[in-house]
Amino acid sequence: MAVTAIASHNFARVITSQVDGARIVHQEHDAADPATMDELMETASALDTEIQSIKAQVYKKLLANFTEFTQSFENSLELNGKIDELLRQADEMTSQTIDPETGLRQKVMSALVNHHEVSYKVQENDSILEGLKHFSRVDDILSQYEDCMDSGNILQAGHCIQQAAKVLAQPPNAGVESSNITKHLTEQCTRMSEAIDHMLDQLIASAIHFNHTEHDSTYYYQLFFSYTIKVPPLALPRAGSAYTPGSIRWHELVRALTLLELASDKLRPLQKSILRNLLQPLIQFHKDSTLELVSSASNYASADGSSISLSVNLGHGRSEQATIFDDVRRVFEYIHQDIFLNEYSSPEFNAHQVSSDTEILTHVVGRHIAKEASAMILKYYLTDIIPLNINELSQFGSISAEVIRFEDDLIAMGFLTEADKELRDFVENIDVHYTNRKRDTLLKQGRAIIISDDFKVIPVKDLDRDDELEQERSSWSIGDHDTDLKESSISVKAKQLVDMILTTLQGAAPLSADASPYLYQATRSLVDLYRVLMPVYHERTLTDVPALTILFYNDCMYIARELEKMTDRLENGIPGMDEVLYDDAIPSLKALAKKWLDFQVQKQREELMQSIDEASRFHDSGVESNFAACERAMKQIVYVFRHLGKAWKLLDDVAIRVIKEIEDLGDISEKESHKLAIICGLLFECEDQFDSAGPLVEEVKGDAYNDEDPIHYFVPSWEKFQLMTDILELSFAEIMTRFRAGQLHMFKVQELSNFVCSLFADTPLRQRNLEEIDQGHPFRRS
Incomplete structure (x- = not known):
């Protein structure tokens, strides 16, 4: 870059020329002003003097700093040369970098590509090494599985399969996950699991024996447990292995079932057999059943097995026998002790478990049996012994105590929880069940009477002869003279229904305030049944036979009259009700009677x-x-x-x-x-x-x-x-x-x-x- 130097005398000259130019311009400008020539000359002289003074000052400053100015100028010339050299070197380096054949950029790019390829191969080798280690671990586990199977250690074999499956489920990388080796090993684990599953089925079949026969009125069932179980030979033993099947104990098989979480599935046939072939016949035909137990669980370590049997001979009930709850309790005690081995305390059986194997079996197998057994007791026993009269109801307390004791025993053994008190709820509400049964019986008997074609009659005056209430009151009613019944006849069925209503209400008196209103409602249901069923079932008869229409009219009026007197007949009422009224039923009966009378x-x-x-x-x-x-x-x-x-x-x-x-x-x-x-x-x-x-x-x-x-x-x-x-x-x-x-x-x-x-x-x-x-x-x- 060129630098222009100005000498001091040239610089002064330039300044002077610029000042002179300014003066000329100023003079030309002022010439236009209306001033005198003298004034202009005076002003020009002043300006010239001032300019000369300024020039003198500028020259003085230039002369004072001339050395520094000269040195700076020389330095700038030197610096300009260095900059030109740097620009030249930069151009040379750029040429060396971007050259397509020998340039540095090309060399760097080639080096980066080589580095990437090397890194990929290293990562690939690392993945292969991780996969080999992964497959090696799986292979070691599967080898342990084969050793366990050879020795009959079904539990450890199951653990090996679980561990191998867990390892296979956590591959170190995507390549291992998608490899054919992983697929092959997964399929192998599946086949091994099936082998364990098959062996468990064989072991359970060898341990549990059922004997079930039926002939005419005789039924026999036996359940036998073998505590020492022979291990079956492998279906495909390894070549060259000196495999000799051994035996395992029942608790070892139980341990395998619980830890492998297979107890619920594998013991389901046992569960069904106990329910269907042991408990149901025992409960349903208890009076004709004999239960026998051969138990050795108290000495399990030296026992070979235990059994329980049931024989049923229909029509030949025992004269003296345990109650149904005693026998059912014995069955659950047998399950708890002899099957679930509650009293066996071997460290190998219950060690290192949050819940013992007995507790697990009781929960996953026994609880279902207990709930089903409770339902059977309700269906086949308790519903059949619901009292039919008040005397039986007062004697039901002993059965209630026995039911509660039985249910508490099942809770103590773990077969039921505190929330599973179906039997207790039933007996504690026996008043309600009693009233329900009375209601069902009342309606069943009432229906039979209503649909009967027997229309035998009885004079009302014969019924009223011994009725103190009727003698105290007049049956003639102002404005309702059609309800007079003194010289009328009614059907025997109407008298039967009224007697049933009165007897039912009298039977409600000793009940609790919660239960007795149900019997009152039952009598209302009987009246409703009469009003609904009678005109429908006997429609043709009531339509075609005028005499029976009048009889039906009298029956309705008689029932209505007797319902009006129910409060007086029940002097003390019934618990839970202030009055026994049929205010809506009575008008309905009279309206029905009038409807059919008017029709006829x-x-x-x-x-x-x-x-x-x-x-x-x-x-x-x-x-x-x-x-x-x-x-x-x-x-x-x-x-x-x-x-x-x-x-x-x-x-x-x-x-x-x-x-x-x-x-x-x-x-x-x-x-x-x-x-x-x-x-x-x-x-x-x-x-x-x-x-x-x-x-x-x-x-x-x-x-x-x-x-x-x-x-x-x-x-x-x-x-x-x-x-x-x-x-x-x-x-x-x-x-x-x-x-x-x-x-x-x-x-x-x-x-x-x-x-x-x-x-x-x-x-x-x-x-x-x-x-x-x-x-x-x-x-x-x-």
Whole structure:
């Protein structure tokens, strides 16, 4: 880089020229100002003097620093040369680095590639070495497995397989994990596990023996355990090995099963056999069962085995026998001591375990057996001995104590936990089970009575004769006169159901406040069952037989009446309830009774009206055939009414219809009038149906009751019907006499006039009498 030097005199010259230039510019500028020439000359002179002074100062400073300035300039020239040399060297080094053939960069890149290849080979060799060490460890473990199998040490062999599997599951690198050797070794471990599994099955089969026979009513079962078990020969022994099968003890096999976590699976057949072939027959047929034990577990070290057997001879129960809980307890004690070896304390058996092998077996095998056995005891024993009466219930305490003691023993042995108290819960709630059984029995017996086709009857007055409550009260009810039952009959089944309800409620008195309401609910269920089942099961009978409809009506009313008296019959009530009421059941029974009565009345009304229609509505009754048809119709009415009992409205409807038909006949001959009177007179046979209804009318009318015939109260048109029948037989004079006496007031004037015109010919007498009748009925004297 070129450096321009300026000498001192040149520098002064330049400064002077620049100052002179400035002055000229200034002068040109000032020339434009309106100033005098003298002023301008004076100013220019001042400036020139000042510039000269400044120049002198600049020269003075330059001269004072000239040496330093010269040295700096020389140094800058030297430094510029060095920089040029460095740039040259940098260019040379760049050329040496980037040269594609001899450049340093190419050499470095080649070295890095070689280093990477070497590192990869080193890592690959390390992985191979790790894999070889890994496979060597697995091979050593598998060699130990073969040695253990040769010696019959099934437990150590199992440990070897577990260890080998664990090592294979943790490969040192991905290459080992994906190698064929790992796959081969894994398959080999699987085959070895299967070999152990097969050997365990053979050892268990050699240790446990079942003997099971059944013939007709005889059953025999034996379970035998061999404590010394011969090890079976290997299926594929190693070539050249001097293998001689030995034997192992039962506790060694148990240890192998528990530590290999195979006990639950391998002992499942034993579990099923004990449940199905030992405990179930023992519990289900306990009265005919004999249990025998040959136990040597207390001296297990020298014992060869133990056994338990059960024989069942149906129909030949023992006269003296242990209770079911004693025998079942003996079975579990045998399992605990002789199979699970609870009393065997060898260090090899239970050493270094959080839980002993006995505890493990009791948990994974025994607990299921205990729970199933408890369920069997509930099903085959306890549910069958639920008391049926209060005396049996009071004696159930001894069984409860035995159940609790039995369950506590199973808990102490570890077969059950404190939460597994199904049997205790059952006996502690025996009151509830008792009431449930009573309910089921009640409903079962009640259903049989309800669906029975036996409709035998019994007079209510015979039932009320010895009923103090009924003698103290009146069965007549104002506004509900249809419920009168004193002169009625009911079916025996209604009486049976009422007796069952009363007996059940009386049986609830000694129970607890929690249990007794269940029996009350059971009686309500019986009433509901009656209301639902009776009309459905006997629908055709109740529809087609009017007498049975009335009987069903009476039954419903009788049951309702007796339910109303239940509170009075149970003087002290039942525990847990203030009152024994059937407030909703009673109206439902009465509504059901009325529903069927109304249905039957309507059905019979339609049939009776049809009978009247078929009798030609009493036309030409003087003709014998017509008279016979009318007579049949009226007899049918009497027959139906007698069988419908209190269907009083039906008789009123018939009377109104007969009156209307006769009024509509028009001309009635003397013979026809007589025949009609005979036909109407047939209905008078219905009057005896009201003989017992006087007290009801008296209760309704109170002081206004004058011993009148009850039929006139229940059949308002009856008096009019009687008078119409009389009119058919009376002379004209007798009719007018009764009219003048005010005895025909129930006939309208027009009705009476029509009767007169129908019965008597048109004569001056009839005309005068009609004019009198048209004047209206005379005043009636009381």
